[in-house]
Amino acid sequence: xxxxxxxxxxxxxxxxxxxxxxxxxxxxxxxxxxxxxxxxxxxxxxxxxxxxxxxxxxxxxxxxxxxxxxxxxxxxxxxxxxxxxxxxxxxxxxxxxxxxxxxxxxxxxxxxxxxxxxxxxxxxxxxxxxxxxxxxxxxxxxxxxxxxxxxxxxxxxxxxxxxxxxxxxxxxxxxxxxxxxxxxxxxxxxxxxxxxxxxxxxxxxxxxxxxxxxxxxxxxxxxxxxxxxxxxxxxxxxxxxxxxxxxxxxxxxxxxxxxxxxxxxxxxxxxxxxxxxxxxxxxxxxxxxxxxxxxxxxxxxxxxxxxxxxxxxxxxxxxxxxxxxxxxxxxxxxxxxxxxxxxxxxxxxxxxxxxxxxxxxxxxxxxxxxxxxxxxxxxxxxxxxxxxxxxxxxxxxxxxxxxxxxxxxxxxxxxxxxxxxxxxxxxxxxxxxxxxxxxxxxxxxxxxxxxxxxxxxxxxxxxxxxxx
Amino acid sequence: xxxxxxxxxxxxxxxxxxxxxxxxxxxxxxxxxxxxxxxxxxxxxxxxxxxxxxxxxxxxxxxxxxxxxxxxxxxxxxxxxxxxxxxxxxxxxxxxxxxxxxxxxxxxxxxxxxxxxxxxxxxxxxxxxxxxxxxxxxxxxxxxxxxxxxxxxxxxxxxxxxxxxxxxxxxxxxxxxxxxxxxxxxxxxxxxxxxxxxxxxxxxxxxxxxxxxxxxxxxxxxxxxxxxxxxxxxxxxxxxxxxxxxxxx
Ligand SMILES: Nc1ncnc2c1ncn2[C@@H]1O[C@H](COP(=O)(O)OP(=O)(O)OP(=O)(O)O)[C@@H](O)[C@H]1O
Ligand SMILES: [Mg+2]
Numbered sequence: 001x002x003x004x005x006x007x008x009x010x011x012x013x014x015x016x017x018x019x020x021x022x023x024x025x026x027x028x029x030x031x032x033x034x035x036x037x038x039x040x041x042x043x044x045x046x047x048x049x050x051x052x053x054x055x056x057x058x059x060x061x062x063x064x065x066x067x068x069x070x071x072x073x074x075x076x077x078x079x080x081x082x083x084x085x086x087x088x089x090x091x092x093x094x095x096x097x098x099x100x101x102x103x104x105x106x107x108x109x110x111x112x113x114x115x116x117x118x119x120x121x122x123x124x125x126x127x128x129x130x131x132x133x134x135x136x137x138x139x140x141x142x143x144x145x146x147x148x149x150x151x152x153x154x155x156x157x158x159x160x161x162x163x164x165x166x167x168x169x170x171x172x173x174x175x176x177x178x179x180x181x182x183x184x185x186x187x188x189x190x191x192x193x194x195x196x197x198x199x200x201x202x203x204x205x206x207x208x209x210x211x212x213x214x215x216x217x218x219x220x221x222x223x224x225x226x227x228x229x230x231x232x233x234x235x236x237x238x239x240x241x242x243x244x245x246x247x248x249x250x251x252x253x254x255x256x257x258x259x260x261x262x263x264x265x266x267x268x269x270x271x272x273x274x275x276x277x278x279x280x281x282x283x284x285x286x287x288x289x290x291x292x293x294x295x296x297x298x299x300x301x302x303x304x305x306x307x308x309x310x311x312x313x314x315x316x317x318x319x320x321x322x323x324x325x326x327x328x329x330x331x332x333x334x335x336x337x338x339x340x341x342x343x344x345x346x347x348x349x350x351x352x353x354x355x356x357x358x359x360x361x362x363x364x365x366x367x368x369x370x371x372x373x374x375x376x377x378x379x380x381x382x383x384x385x386x387x388x389x390x391x392x393x394x395x396x397x398x399x400x401x402x403x404x405x406x407x408x409x410x411x412x413x414x415x416x417x418x419x420x421x422x423x424x425x426x427x428x429x430x431x432x433x434x435x436x437x438x439x440x441x442x443x444x445x446x447x448x449x450x451x452x453x454x455x456x457x458x459x460x461x462x463x464x465x466x467x468x
Numbered sequence: 469x470x471x472x473x474x475x476x477x478x479x480x481x482x483x484x485x486x487x488x489x490x491x492x493x494x495x496x497x498x499x500x501x502x503x504x505x506x507x508x509x510x511x512x513x514x515x516x517x518x519x520x521x522x523x524x525x526x527x528x529x530x531x532x533x534x535x536x537x538x539x540x541x542x543x544x545x546x547x548x549x550x551x552x553x554x555x556x557x558x559x560x561x562x563x564x565x566x567x568x569x570x571x572x573x574x575x576x577x578x579x580x581x582x583x584x585x586x587x588x589x590x591x592x593x594x595x596x597x598x599x600x601x602x603x604x605x606x607x608x609x610x611x612x613x614x615x616x617x618x619x620x621x622x623x624x625x626x627x628x629x630x631x632x633x634x635x636x637x638x639x640x641x642x643x644x645x646x647x648x649x650x651x652x653x654x655x656x657x658x659x660x661x662x663x664x665x666x667x668x669x670x671x672x673x674x675x676x677x678x679x680x681x682x683x684x685x686x687x688x689x690x691x692x693x694x695x696x697x698x699x700x701x702x703x704x705x706x707x708x709x710x711x712x713x714x715x716x717x
Contacts, residue, residue, distance in 0.1 A: 414559070415522065415523070416559045417559055417561055419516075419519070419521050419522070419543060420555065420558065420559045420561070421561065421569070422542070422543040422544040422547065423519045423543055423544075423546075423547050423552075423553055423555075424547055424569075424572075424573035424576070424577075424625060424629065425544055425547035425548040425573055425576030425577045425629070426544055426547075426572050426573060426576050427544050427576070428542075428544065430572065430576075431544075434561070434564050434568075434569070434572065435561060435564070437563065437564070438561055438562050438563025438564035438608070438609075439562065439563055440563070441562075441563030441564075441608075442563065
């Protein structure tokens with residue numbers, strides 16, 4: 001069904017189309033243990049995983065939402081959601097073998113072309129399953145593993161079990177429990193010791209089904225002295241109903257290894273995006289989260305760094321743009337459990353046209369974590385009076401000799417700035433775009449060129465028509 | 469007489485407070501006029517009104533360019549049609565590089581996407597004229613610029629945009645002597661049959677470098693006296709007191 005508002009949104013959100021895809025497998029809607037069994041059967045999983053899923057569903061049903069998290073309590077009717085839908089049989093390793101209809105979907109999204117830009121590997125998930133997942137021969141030869149998470153469990157059962165759910169157990173939070181019960185798809189990545197995988201591994205998540213829950217699960221292990229850059233993007237059609245994306249991403253960065261995880265989240269405003277992302281840092285490990293949130297109805301996501309080993313360094317660059325119909329509840333978490341670690345959180349949010357952005361951050365320095373240093377910077381830009389921005393920083397500092405810096409600012413697009421730019425012939429909407437792009441520039445300039453370009457493109461699209 | 473810039477019986481209010489109370493001023497193309505007057509007399513109000521600042525409401529009168537009223541045009545359209553204001557207090561736009569900003573502005577003024585090479589050649593030439601080094605345009609627009617640097621940056625924009633009618637609002641304040649000479653030199657090169665310029669200033673000094681064709685004095689929202697360059701010299705020596713007396717008398 002189209003309403004004037006969905007039409008308007010569609011005109012600025014080019015990913016908002018949906019395709020009628022033949023369904024290969026699906027379950028009836030609703031939260032049921034039978035659905036868990038169905039998924040486990042289809043995937044031919046070991047018993048421990050089946051039990052893990054059932055236990056997680058029980059946890060989900062028991063667990064309430066945390067007190068600090070506003071909204072969401074009655075917004076989602078979990079029994080109206082379908083927990084598993086697959087328009088594909090299994091992931092293909094050759095693009096030609098992906099069903100034609102699905103290739104067409106990805107063509108429209110410009111994904112197939114992406115791979116030619118020399119990615120180390122590409123995965124393409126549609127609804128519950130990966131339609132395509134492949135890695136460059138040269139990387140595979142060096143022992144890099146890049147599989148769908150399901151395949152990871154099949155092919156590397158011991159490695160998988162050693163790490164799976166160790167960073168984010170189902171008890172962690174309600175949505176982690178939901179994911180643990182119904183997880184399907186996502187990536188399994190292993191970078192062997194000393195291997196520098198400097199071309200990005202990239203995955204694109206597409207929701208096509210309506211009133212659907214996507215429960216992607218990603219597990220990344222970067223072994224000692226190795227390097228990995230993982231990039232994810234996503235989009236969904238515009239319906240008038242809601243969908244759910246509840247992902248869990250667990251990352252283990254071993255001694256002296258480095259991992260960079262970049263997200264460009266561009267869900268339609270139908271999607272609740274409730275994601276738990278956590279990295280475990282061993283000695284002198286480096287973790288960088290680049291988290292761009294530009295879509296979704298509601299995002300709840302705080303990429304985290306847990307410093308387990310001495311001398312680690314973690315960074316979160318968070319960029320959120322809350323346009324009409326969006327609430328970006330983003331931020332970061334840093335938990336220091338070892339001495340001499342450093343962290344930096346740099347967050348910038350923009351809210352416009354009734355959009356709402358919240359920064360939520362937790363910095364925790366445990367008593368055993370002496371001599372740690374953390375710097376938090378969060379800036380908000382509010383485009384008009386109908387829009388809103390809030391900051392909720394929490395600091396719990398117990399370790400000795402900790403240095404904690406926190407700076408926050410809120411600004412508006414000022415009349416004087418607009419007048420100044422317009423007095424040079426620049427149209428109002430271009431002037432707003434310029435001010436917004438200038439505001440995010442300090443973060444964008446730290447990104448690789450192609451992501452910077454994509455983020456600027458998406459932001460500029462949102463700015464189009466955002467001024468009267 | 470159509471190629472003039474004309475202000476007729478202009479009344480302007482800010483937040484319902486009348487500031488300009490019937491300003492009449494004609495600057496023909498090819499001429500440079502100076503506007504002087506005490507603090508708070510309404511000089512910047514006039515400048516901002518010419519560019520259509522939303523805070524300033526025209527309650528009576530008209531502003532005409534080449535015989536056409538500009539009052540209905542939005543600020544950006546006025547600029548694209550050749551109006552320019554060098555601001556008394558240029559504002560900072562963080563994260564926006566001077567070069568990007570200038571390119572957008574020049575494209576807007578030209579009404580088309582300019583060739584990048586062509587643009588940079590021109591930019592380099594103008595910067596050389598203003599004795600600016602190439603690092604300048606990589607900086608963020610006015611962010612962390614000194615007062616004098618901001619003023620010089622305004623003139624760079626003016627030289628790049630080649631307006632038909634320009635208002636310079638106290639460009640000389642905050643410039644050191646060398647910078648003032650450089651800026652004056654730049655403006656003099658721009659001067660010619662295709663441009664009219666209104667220089668707002670408190671000091672005769674800039675008018676020694678940029679010889680005006682006429683000098684006007686604004687007091688309390690009205691132009692109370694006009695004359696030639698000597699008027700500025702007289703003001704420099706005697707202040708505004710005698711004028712106010714003359715007007716009252
Ligand atoms: N945006 C504004 N909001 C409120 N009052 C204003 C505004 N702009 C101008 N005014 C008022 O209008 C009057 C004229 O101010 P204006 O800035 O035009 O003076 P000026 O002649 O440029 O003075 P100066 O020589 O100090 O630059 C002053 O009383 C000033 O306070
Ligand atoms: Mg002034």
